[in-house]
Amino acid sequence: MIASLKGYGRIARTLLAALGALLVLGIIGSLLMGVHARHAVQDQIVHQAQTITDSSLTLAFTPADLTGPASAERASQLTAQIQSIVIDPSDFESVTLYSPEGTILYSTAASRIGTQLPGEKDSIKEALRGVPLTSEFDGTLSVKLPLRFRSGVGGPAVVELTHPDAPIASAAGPWRTNALFLFALLVLLAVAVFGVARLLAVVSETTDARMETRPVMIPQPVRTAAPHPGLREEGEARRRAEERAHAAEERLSLLQGQYRKTLEELQSFQQLDRETRSTATPDARIEERALRAEGQVHELELQLRTVTQERERLASQLQETIQEAMRVVDDDEQDLRLREAELEAIGLNAELDVTKEQLDATRRELASMRASATTTSHGQEELDAANVEMLQIRDALTNAESQLAGAQRELADAHTELRALRNEEQRAAMLEDELRAAKAELESGRASHRADLVEREAELEEKVRATREEFQRQLEEIEASYRSQLEQRETELRGRIADAETTANAAAHDLQGVREDVTAARAEAASREQQLLEAHNEIARIRGELKGHTAEVKERTAAVGQARKEADEMRRSLTALQEDLARADGTIEQMRTELEAERLRNAETEDVTMKADRDRASQQARAEKLVRQLEDAVAENAELNRRLQDFEARRQLELADDQGRAQIDQLLQVTQERLAGQTEKLIAAEDRVKELETDLITARNRLEVIEGDLRMHQMSDALRETREQETADAVALDEQDAVVEVPVEDRRGTTPFMRELSLDAKKSVAKINGITQLLKHKKDQKDQAQLIKQLTGHARRLDNLVADIADAERLASGSIKLNIRRTDMESLVNRVVEEAMADSDHDIR
Structure with missing residues (x-):
């Protein structure tokens, strides 16, 4: 039995040592993860500073600012620009520009401009190599980065940006809390190990004492060999019997105390079992007490066996003592003592029987408690899963906050891009004004010999100008509406983020309070278990609130995505407006092309006239x-x-x-x-x-x-x-009047004049067909108007040709009627020339 107890103790110590090692590893891992979280946040701040330096500060600073300390006026201008593009959209508090010699060329704190800092030369040289340098001092993180312009101009310089270190300090907070919680569990485990070791030591001491008392009682049966003992032997036997009776009473009282303690623990454990069945919430303390109760039950079984053996041995010794006393002396006092000893032995037997019955009941209750302990182990697993889920929710909230910070940075970048686009539009308007002035000068030079074209171009220019002004007005209205919408969305998002942060902080404080209540409830007695149940209910409620907050954060992320989509739509609308401006320029170029085509047609007409x-x-x-x-x-x-x-x-x-x-x-x-x-x-x-x-x-x-x-x-x-x-x-016909008439071929249609008219008619019909086919594919009203004008000219020419052919037929047949009238030769010649110039391939004969 002692060997089995030692085996159980060895197993318990091994398991507790393994659990302690796991807790130590968990503490070390939590500390390492906290350090990793701090470094991750610090790297994120450095990356944000590098992005701001490359994209924003290179636009604010100029190469002239790197030559010497900034003047008061230039410093105020730079401060206003940096306030709008760096400090307001981000969490950075100040910006400082250093020269390679350690001179402060510019700082948001105007009093520092021009200060010499020779001690900063080494760090500035290190930063100029392209390595970001970070340092923490008095709750502020400073980042030093090289300032390089994209065009490659300007001398070397270093920019220092300062950022509060609150995000870095708060990044390791959850892991530090986890490490403290694991350390508290390690302390409780050490107390449990000490308690188990103490219990095993007490059991071993009682067993050793019991083993030491047995050899004293073994030689007593020798007294039966004396047939006639004397008074000394009788007194010695009575004294030993009284000592054994006192030792039995002491062991009995010890067993009764242990039994009462075991009953109290069993009753408290039964109450906890009923409560855990109703709440299905596990507790490590309950499992520990169950294991302790099981060990005590085993110990009581061992003690009961030893007491039973001792009782049997005492009963036999008492029986022998009574027989010897009956044989030795028949004294009334001795008889009374023997009867009292016999009654005490009977009482001890009865108490031992009751103890056996209670021990059996305790075993049955222990079996039921073991069954419930399995359920509590499942509950413990569920509690661990809930804790892991809460940690994941906290990580998700942290990620959501980082995503929201990224969204704010993206919105700030969108503002910067909008400002750059607005500046570009202003410059484009200036260039357009200059270009319009140059065009006006060119058009005024051409107006001397191209009056009609100048009028058309002036009308088109007015239309283009009206269109551009309308586009500019629409663009300004769209920018104003988008700006107001973005500001409204930004304020709403900031308010929601602030509400989410306050709610998350309140939930974190509530969760911390619940954890403290849980820790206190575990340390307190069994009467505080009801408070633990209330704390678990509070955790469930907070978990529901955290789920609601998570859904709200998702909605806010969707709102940020919608804001990004709106910003993209605004960019696309700006691009469309720029394309419209490009199309207007294309229209002007098309007018120029038409002018060149008109010139080419004039040149071709001149070539035709040069042939004559x-x-x-x-x-x-x-x-x-x-x-x-x-x-x-x-x-x-x-x-x-x-x-x-x-x-x-x-x-x-x-x-x-x-x-x-x-x-x-x-x-x-x-x-x-x-x-x-x-x-x-x-x-x-x-x-x-x-x-x-x-x-x-x-x-x-x-x-x-x-x-x-x-x-x-x-x-x-x-x-x-x-x-x-x-x-x-x-x-x-007169000569061949007697001859049979032979049909004479009509050759009037084969004269050169008729062939020329027929050829012109065919050409006009072919051109009319070609222009008709072109009208199917031309959608522009200008092209259609020009083609319709050509089609009308060719149709008029064809009508004149048909009339000429009819006149020629009547003239050939002799049925033409001549009408004498006055004709304006100049207008006739002009009409003939106009018809002759209808196409460049017309041949005048």
Whole structure:
């Protein structure tokens, strides 16, 4: 039995040692995870500072700010810009700019500007190598980063941003609390180990004492060999019997005390068992008490066995003592003592029987408690799962807070992008104004000889200007509405985040209070178990609240995503507006193309007229040369516009660079001078074109007179040939009056004049068909109007050709009726020339 107790003790010590090792590992892991959480938050702050330095501070600072300490006016400007793009959207509190020599070039604290800090040279040199340096002092985390412009200009400099270290300190809070909780469990485990060791020591001491008392009682049966003992032997036997009776009484009282204690623990354990069955909430203390009660039951069983053996041995010894006393002396006093000893032995036997019955009941209750302990073990697992779930919920809340912080940073970046877009739009408007002024100058130069085109371009320019103003107004309205919506959403999100943080903090405080209540309830007696139940109910309620908060955080995340979508839609609308502006520019370019096409058609018309008169060949060559010069001038203007756009892009990269501004202004001045030179060239070219057009009109007039004469001669020749043919046919008929009539072929349709009219009619019909097919695919109203105008001209020409063919038929048949009337030869010649110029491939004969 002693060996089994020692085995149980060894197993218990092993299990407790393993549990203690696990708790120690948990404490170390919690501390390491806390350190990891601190480093993760610190790395996140460093990454945010690096992003702000690369994207925002490079726009605020200029290369000129790196040459020396900032003046008071420049410092106030930088402070206002940094306040709007760095401090307000983020958690950073101050920004400081250092030179490589340790001089403070700029700081949000104006009193520090110009201060020399030689001790910072080493850290500044280390930061210039590209390694971010962090340091904590007085509740503030400072981050030093190199400042480099994207264009590569400017000298070396280091920016220092300060951030409160509250997020870093609070990052390790949950893990530190977990480590303290595990340490408290380790302390309780050490107390339990000490209690088990003490209990085993007490059991071993009682067993050793019991083993020591047995050898004294073994020699007593020798007294039966003496047939006639004396008074000394009788007294000695009575004394030993009294000692054994006292020892039995002491052991009995000890067993009764242990039995009462065991009954009390069993009753409390039964009450706890009933409570755990009703609440299904496990407790490590209950399991410990169950194990302790089981060990005590085993110990009582061992003690009961030893007491039973001792009782049997005492009963036999008492029986022998009574027999010896009956044989030795028949004294009344001795008889009374023996009777009292016999009554005490009977009482002891009765108490031992009652103890056996109670021990059996205790065993049955222990079996039921073991069954319930299995249920409590499941409850313990559920409680551990609940604790893990609460830790996961806390991590989820932390992640949600980080996501919300990221959303705030993204909103700040969106504000920055909107400001940059607004600046770009202002610059585009300025460039558009300049370009509009240049266009107006060019159009005023062309207005001398292109009045109709100037009017059309002026109308289109007014439409484009109205469209741009409308777009600008709509853009400003959209920006104002989006800005108000974003500010409203931002305020709502901030309010919700503040409410969520306060609720989360309250829940964390409540959870901490519940944990303290649970720890106190575990340390207190069994009468405080009801408070533990109330604390578990409170935990369930808080868990429900945490689930509600998690759902609310998800909703807020969805709201942030919606805000991002709205920002993306705003960007797309801005892009659409820019595309509309590009389309308006394309419309202007299309007008230019139409003008060039008109010029090309004029050039082709001039080429057709040059075929009739070789004298105009040199003039046409000069006109083509001037047209090429005009095209070169237009190409140079396009190249200058492209260079202006390139310079504007470079200007966006170096907004505040005075030297860059001077270069850009110089380039703009040179560009304007070149534009002025090109305008003068265009004016000179247009003057020469005007002169050539005057010469061309004179040549056309001469050509029209010549063509009228040619047409008259052709028509007279055709009439003479027709009359000669008719006379010849009449003579042949008179000579062959007796001969059978033979059908004569009508060759009037084969004259050159009729062939020319038929060919012109076919060409007009083919062109009408082609224009009709083009109308199916042209959707632009301008193109359709131009095609309809051409179609009307060709239809009118076809009508005239049909009328001419009918007149020619009547003229050939001799049934034409001549009407004498006055005709304006000038208008007739102009109409003939207009019809002849309807297409470039028309051949005038």
